[in-house]
Structures are given as structure tokens and as C-alpha cells.
Amino acid sequence: PVDRLPEIQEARLKLPVLAEEQVIMEAVRENEFVVLCGETGSGKTTQIPQFLYEAGYASAGGIIGVTEPRRVAAVSMSHRVAKEMNLSTGVVSFQIRYEGNVTKDTKIKFMTDGVLLKEIQKDFLLQKYSVIVIDEAHERSVYTDILIGLLSRIVPLRNKKGLPMKLLIMSATLRVEDFTENKRLFRTSPPVISVEARQFPVTVHFNKHTAMEDYTGEAFRKTCKIHRMLPPGGILVFLTGQAEVHSVCRRLRKAFPYRGSVQHTDAEDTSEELRKFKKVNKKKTVSLPRIDLDNYSALPVDEGDEDRQAGIDDDAEEGSDLDLDLGDNPEDAEEKADPSIPLYVLPLYSLLAPEQQAKVFRPPPPQARLCVVATNVAETSLTIPGIKYVVDCGRVKKRFYDKVTGVSSFRVTWISQASANQRAGRAGRTEPGHCYRLYSSAVFSDFSLFSEAEITRRPVEDLVLQMKDLNIEKVVNFPFPTPPSSEALVSAERLLVSLGALEEPPRQGRMVDMERARLSCPITPLGRAMAAFPVAPRYAKMLALGRQQGCMPYVITIVAAMTVREIFEELDRQASSEQESSKLAGRKARFVQMRRLWAGQGPSLLLGDLMVMLGAVGACEFAGCMPSFCEENGLRYKAMLEIRRLRGQLTNAVNAVCSDMGVCVDSKMAPPTESQVVCLRQIVLAGLGDHLARRVQAEEMLDPKWRNGYKTPLLDDPVFIHPSSALHKTLPEFVVYQEVMETTKMYMKGVCAVQPD
Numbered sequence: 034p035v036d037r038l039p040e041i042q043e044a045r046l047k048l049p050v051l052a053e054e055q056v057i058m059e060a061v062r063e064n065e066f067v068v069l070c071g072e073t074g075s076g077k078t079t080q081i082p083q084f085l086y087e088a089g090y091a092s093a094g095g096i097i098g099v100t101e102p103r104r105v106a107a108v109s110m111s112h113r114v115a116k117e118m119n120l121s122t123g124v125v126s127f128q129i130r131y132e133g134n135v136t137k138d139t140k141i142k143f144m145t146d147g148v149l150l151k152e153i154q155k156d157f158l159l160q161k162y163s164v165i166v167i168d169e170a171h172e173r174s175v176y177t178d179i180l181i182g183l184l185s186r187i188v189p190l191r192n193k194k195g196l197p198m199k200l201l202i203m204s205a206t207l208r209v210e211d212f213t214e215n216k217r218l219f220r221t222s223p224p225v226i227s228v229e230a231r232q233f234p235v236t237v238h239f240n241k242h243t244a245m246e247d248y249t250g251e252a253f254r255k256t257c258k259i260h261r262m263l264p265p266g267g268i269l270v271f272l273t274g275q276a277e278v279h280s281v282c283r284r285l286r287k288a289f290p291y292r293g294s295v296q297h298t299d300a301e302d303t304s305e306e307l308r309k310f311k312k313v314n315k316k317k318t319v320s321l322p323r324i325d326l327d328n329y330s331a332l333p334v335d336e337g338d339e340d341r342q343a344g345i346d347d348d349a350e351e352g353s354d355l356d357l358d359l360g361d362n363p364e365d366a367e368e369k370a371d372p373s374i375p376l377y378v379l380p381l382y383s384l385l386a387p388e389q390q391a392k393v394f395r396p397p398p399p400q401a402r403l404c405v406v407a408t409n410v411a412e413t414s415l416t417i418p419g420i421k422y423v424v425d426c427g428r429v430k431k432r433f434y435d436k437v438t439g440v441s442s443f444r445v446t447w448i449s450q451a452s453a454n455q456r457a458g459r460a461g462r463t464e465p466g467h468c469y470r471l472y473s474s475a476v477f478s479d480f481s482l483f484s485e486a487e488i489t490r491r492p493v494e495d496l497v498l499q500m501k502d503l504n505i506e507k508v509v510n511f512p513f514p515t516p517p518s519s520e521a522l523v524s525a526e527r528l529l530v531s532l533g534a535l536e537e538p539p540r541q542g543r544m545v546d547m548e549r550a551r552l553s554c555p556i557t558p559l560g561r562a563m564a565a566f567p568v569a570p571r572y573a574k575m576l577a578l579g580r581q582q583g584c585m586p587y588v589i590t591i592v593a594a595m596t597v598r599e600i601f602e603e604l605d606r607q608a609s610s611e612q613e614s615s616k617l618a619g620r621k622a623r624f625v626q627m628r629r630l631w632a633g634q635g636p637s638l639l640l641g642d643l644m645v646m647l648g649a650v651g652a653c654e655f656a657g658c659m660p661s662f663c664e665e666n667g668l669r670y671k672a673m674l675e676i677r678r679l680r681g682q683l684t685n686a687v688n689a690v691c692s693d694m695g696v697c698v699d700s701k702m703a704p705p706t707e708s709q710v711v712c713l714r715q716i717v718l719a720g721l722g723d724h725l726a727r728r729v730q731a732e733e734m735l736d737p738k739w740r741n742g743y744k745t746p747l748l749d750d751p752v753f754i755h756p757s758s759a760l761h762k763t764l765p766e767f768v769v770y771q772e773v774m775e776t777t778k779m780y781m782k783g784v785c786a787v788q789p790d
């Protein structure tokens with residue numbers, strides 16, 4: 034029996050899934066696999082684990098496992114469910130890559146999908162669990178996909194052995210056919226239960242003209258108009274990244290100052306904005322026409338879609354009163370600071386500190402309208418209360434990989450129609466709402482219907498190694514919900530063979546046999562050791578070699594630093610005044626100086642960027658890993674904490690694999706000796722051997738674009754050492770690099786000099 038607080042009980046009763054409890058639990062009782070669909074906010078994540086608990090799934094020896102693709106969700110949902118059930122976090126717990134609070138009394142365990150995959154490696158039958166819930170399956174994260182494939186085999190196996198087990202797949206949008214209609218996955222389609230959310234109609238307004246370059250400016254102007262002209266109700270703005278979010282927050286706070294809170298602390302205005310702001314203040318204010326608020330057309334999202342598909346022309350949709358008034362003409366939209374209508378502006382993105390994130394769940398101060406400026410995180414994982422207006426820029430930032438060369442880049446691309454409709458839906462949670470799309474309906478109709486599954490978009494060598502370690506030799510035959518391309522599979526096996534993780538395929542025999550053999554190489558003992566490390570195979574190889582000459586603590590630190598993103602703070606911000614500009618220049622100079630110091634002297638210089646990382650982590654730990662030290666020296670504090678946790682975890686993993694090692698994490702690590710540096714360079718070369726680049730010889734005879742360029746085996750064009758790299762001036766003949774990232778040029782990241790023999 035669960036003893037809930039009355040206010041919790043009352044809030045629960047309003048959630049759509051509550052009405053379906055019996056139907057859902059009966060389906061789970063009768064079937065091995067069940068798919069549950071329901072709009073974001075309908076109560077899937079918070080309530081289904083409670084239903085299972087109350088139906089006794091955690092009382093017969095097994096526990097309830099719930100997987101989430103995002104760490105934030107695993108942590109915050111475990112807290113929320115513990116609170117709702119009035120149970121301690123020792124009973125409703127979480128486990129993510131670096132930390133957790135699981136105890137022997139844990140009955141409901143929230144974890145990231147990666148954590149469960151690792152557990153399958155230890156116990157293929159997952160005997161701890163009586164039921165697994167895969168949450169957010171629509172996100173199609175790589176690990177979620179793999180887990181569904183594996184569980185489609187594990188669950189029947191368990192039931193055959195008389196150890197009953199259930200799988201529940203939960204998804205927000207309705208594209209579940211990849212799971213249900215995939216005969217390799219489930220021979221008979223599992224039942225799909227759809228929960229009707231209490232969704233109010235959302236009127237969708239398209240721009241006549243798509244905002245191309247300046248969509249953040251357009252988002253700002255649209256938000257201002259909504260705030261000035263439309264009745265109360267929260268505004269949610271979708272942008273693509275942290276920098277955009279901050280810039281729009283700043284401008285909105287400037288336009289509608291809200292006094293009486295500390296919300297302005299993180300806002301520093303750029304000179305460009307100040308200039309615009311002054312200009313606006315001189316211009317006479319344009320008075321905007323009043324709108325008749327009783328005359329809205331209230332079209333539900335879905336009906337709007339039908340209209341579009343039926344080919345009704347743009348003007349018919351865009352010609353409503355609301356659109357005339359909130360038109361997409363930038364000219365009349367300059368804003369003048371107006372403190373009489375305060376706007377409570379909050380940023381929301383995944384790297385934001387949790388206590389900042391939590392603010393969006395609390396009601397805004399009286400008299401002020403809530404405005405959340407968010408990245409994609411607000412699309413499905415989090416439900417913000419009280420949103421009535423959505424402003425959608427129609428874009429998302431994603432990482433892209435070249436299938437052949439592995440070169441990656443972050444690009445802003447159009448979202449899918451499914452995402453656009455998800456975003457629009459956020460406006461209709463509490464009452465009828467409006468969604469303003471900063472693009473035309475013609476552009477919308479060119480969007481793809483759904484976003485692609487992640488597994489088709491990235492290299493898969495880590496997955497292939499994990500699968501081989503699970504003794505799945507023929508990875509091509511694995512029941513993927515959506516299979517990766519065969520190119521990706523072939524290049525993954527090739528890399529793993531070259532790292533020594535898989536056995537070499539036979540070189541002789543019939544062509545077809547050789548082809549087949551290339552895709553079914555068995556794992557080697559080295560491969561098994563590598564699979565035990567929670568990092569990508571190239572880094573796992575370095576760890577596997579790390580025991581030479583006492584290098585292990587250094588290898589662990591370098592690998593930890595390489596796998597954590599953006600450890601250095603970048604100072605590319607524009608200064609708003611001369612004073613600030615000289616302050617910024619001073620900081621920049623100090624950062625450069627520190628990095629030079631960390632790069633060391635003599636032979637350690639050749640370790641290049643990796644030595645800088647090693648030196649930075651060493652110095653930071655020596656100083657006790659304090660936020661002030663990071664701030665002064667250009668290190669990202671959050672990244673440093675993550676590196677610290679990862680070092681601990683990798684150290685444990687190494688000790689588990691080689692029990693005689695006895696390495697420990699030393700916060701007062703001395704720099705490596707000369708012979709250790711030589712050894713480290715060899716270890717790095719062994720891991721990154723396929724990322725070798727050679728300085729172009731006789732470059733004067735070539736195209737000027739090759740100046741200071743490097744040639745790599747797979748790319749026709751040159752790659753470069755970034756000006757911020759420790760080896761930028763040295764330009765060694767041979768280097769290995771962590772990865773190539775394309776920004777203004779193709780730049781190598783994490784460069785280290787090598788001398789191949």
C-alpha cells in the first residue's frame with residue numbers, strides 16, 4: 034500500500050494515464066510486451082512505475098527497472114516518483130553513468146539506457162528485474178534501440194525458464210510501427226495502448242515568410258508582440274542552442290524589465306544590443322492595432338495538418354486576425370523597454386544547472402508573465418506548466434558524421450513534422466493555445482515526417498564491440514528496430530579488427546565467404562577487456578595498454594578528459610564597453626598562458642593537446658577542484674567534476690579487469706617522466722592509429738588552401754591544427770588526432786605528435 038499526500042493524490046487524478054490504469058495493467062499481465070503511447074505530460078513516466086509497484090511487480094523478488102535516454106530525466110524522475118509515493122530514495126532510486134543511490138531495498142530503479150546495457154553484459158537474463166520499462170522510445174536513442182532488440186529475446190527466454198518478465202515500451206509520438214510492425218523484433222505485434230491526453234486545441238500560425246538568417250531576432254520580435262498584445266498565459270520559445278537562448282533571454286529582459294528578482298545576474302549586454310536598444314528608443318513607437326480576442330479561429334493541431342495536406346493555400350491559414358496583427362514584418366517590431374508589463378524570462382537547456390532548470394516548474398511571480406526560452410529539451414522530456422503560446426523557430430542543432438570519413442560537425446537543420454507538432458502541442462496542456470511558427474507552411478510541408486533514428490546517423494563501433502562481447506557475432510542479423518547502414522557496420526568491424534578487439538577475417542576463400550566473414554569476426558580476449566571499459570573502443574584500447582611503465586593513471590586521466598566535452602571555457606564573447614573589452618583581453622591572455630604552462634616543456638610538448646588536458650586536470654585537482662580555480666584559469670567547472678567522476682569510474686574498471694594493478698586516483702599526481710611521455714605517445718598512437726595525419730610536403734607547389742595543411746588517408750581535402758592547439762606553432766610532421774570537426778575549416782581536435790616507424 035502506498036501512502037500518498039492528499040495534494041499529490043489530487044494532482045495524480047488529473048493525469049490521463051490514471052483513467053487507463055486497469056487497461057494498462059491488464060495488458061501487462063496478459064502479454065510479454067506492451068507498447069504505451071501518450072502525449073508528453075500525460076503521466077507515463079511518473080505513474081506507470083507506481084502502477085507496477087502497486088500491482089506487486091516489485092514484491093516477488095524482482096524489481097522494476099525504468100530506462101531514460103537522458104541523465105537529467107533519470108535523476109529528476111526518480112526524485113519525483115519517490116516524493117509522490119512518499120518513499121525514500123533508497124527505495125525509488127537512480128543510477129546514471131557516474132553516480133546513483135541504489136540500495137539493497139531499491140524497488141524502482143530509474144537509470145540511463147547505457148547503464149542497463151552494461152548490466153546485460155553482466156547478467157544476460159537481467160534476473161534482478163521483474164519488469165523493464167523503456168521510456169521515451171520515440172527519441173530513438175541508440176541504446177534504447179539496442180535494448181529493445183535485446184529484450185525482445187531476453188523476455189521470452191526468461192518466461193521459458195519460468196522466471197516471468199515483462200517489457201513495457203513507452204513513447205510520446207505515434208510512430209511505433211518501427212517496433213510493432215517489425216517481424217524480426219516481435220513475431221506477433223504487441224498490443225498498443227494509446228492514452229488520450231487532455232489536449233486542448235492549439236491554433237497553428239505560420240509565417241508568410243520564413244525567417245532565414247535572423248530567426249532568433251524573429252523569435253524575439255514575435256515573443257514581444259505576444260506579450261504586448263495577447264491575454265495572459267506562459268510563452269515557450271524553441272531555439273537551437275545555449276548561446277541563442279541566452280541572447281534572446283537578454284533581449285527580452287531588456288525589453289520588459291522585471292524588478293524584484295535576481296534574474297538579471299547572468300545577463301551582460303553586448304554592444305550590438307545596446308546600440309540597437311538606443312536606436313529603438315529614439316524611434317517613435319508604432320502603435321499596434323488592437324485585436325478582437327473573441328474572434329480567434331481555434332483549429333486543433335491535427336485539423337490544421339489536414340488543411341495543409343489538402344492543399345489549402347497559405348493565405349487561408351495565415352489570414353486570421355491574429356496573424357495580421359502578429360505578422361512577420363520585422364520593421365514595425367522594434368521594442369522599447371517597458372517595465373509596466375514585466376516578463377519573467379527563464380532559460381532552459383540540458384547543460385543548465387539543475388536548480389536553474391527546476392525554476393521552470395514553479396509558478397512565475399504575481400503580475401509577471403512566464404517566458405521560457407528553451408532548446409529541444411522542452412520538446413518531450415519536460416512538461417512546463419501554464420504554457421499557452423509556443424514560438425517555434427523550426428530548427429534543431431544536431432551533430433552530423435560523415436559516414437566514410439567520420440568527420441563530424443554541428444549543424445542547425447529543420448526539424449521533422451512530428452517534432453513541430455510536438456512543439457505546438459506544448460501550448461495546449463492547460464487551455465486552448467497558439468503556436469507561432471517562424472516559417473511558412475510551404476517550408477513545413479517539406480519537413481520530413483519523422484526524425485531519423487540516431488543509430489542511422491552515427492558511427493557504431495562502440496555498439497558492435499558491446500554486441501560482440503554479448504556473443505552476438507553476426508551483428509547484421511541483430512533485430513534492430515532500424516538497422517544501421519551496412520557501410521557503418523563494415524567500417525566498425527574494420528576498426529575493431531585493427532585495434533585487435535576482433536579476430537582478423539580469413540584472407541582466403543570465396544569472395545562471398547570473405548564478405549560474410551568480414552561481418553562476423555569473433556571477439557578476442559583484448560576485445561573483452563576493452564568492452565569492460567565504459568568508453569569508445571579507441572580509448573578502451575589505450576586503457577588496455579596503460580599498464581606499461583606506470584602510465585595507467587595518466588592514461589585514465591587523458592581518456593577521461595578526452596571523453597568529456599568542452600573542458601576549456603571559450604572566450605569568444607563580444608565586449609560591450611572598452612573597460613569590459615580590456616578585461617576580456619586580460620582573461621584571454623591568462624588562459625593562453627595557462628594552457629602553455631600545462632603543455633609542459635621538452636618532450637612532453639609533443640603530447641600536445643593531450644598534455645594540456647593532463648596538465649589542466651592535474652592542476653585543477655591539486656587545487657582541490659574548486660569553482661574559483663576553474664573560473665580563473667578558463668576551465669569549465671562542470672566538465673572538471675565530470676572528469677573527476679569518470680577517473681574514479683575508469684580506475685575501478687581497470688582494477689576489476691586487472692586485479693593486480695591496484696591503481697588509485699591521486700589528486701597530487703606528479704607530471705609524467707620523460708620515458709613515460711614516450712610511452713604515452715605510443716599508447717595514444719595505438720588507440721588513434723587510424724586518425725593519423727601527415728604534414729603536407731612541398732606545400733608551396735600546391736594550391737594555397739594546403740598551407741599548413743595535413744593529409745589524412747580518407748579525406749581529399751586538407752585538415753588543420755586549430756590556433757588554440759598546443760601544436761599550432763610546432764606543426765609536427767606526423768600527428769594523431771581525436772577527431773576532425775568541421776567549423777570554418779576542417780580542424781583536428783586533441784592533437785598529439787607521433788613518430789611512426
Ligand code: ADP
Pocket residue numbers: 048071072073074075076077078079080109113394413416417418
Ligand atoms: P509523461 O511521461 O507522460 O510526459 P510525466 O509523468 O513526466 O508525463 O508528467 C506528469 C505530470 O507531472 C506533468 O503534469 C508534469 O508537469 C508533472 N511533473 C513531473 N515532474 C515534476 C516535478 N519535478 N515537479 C512538479 N511536477 C512535475
Ligand code: MG
Pocket residue numbers: 074077078079168169414
Ligand atoms: Mg515522460
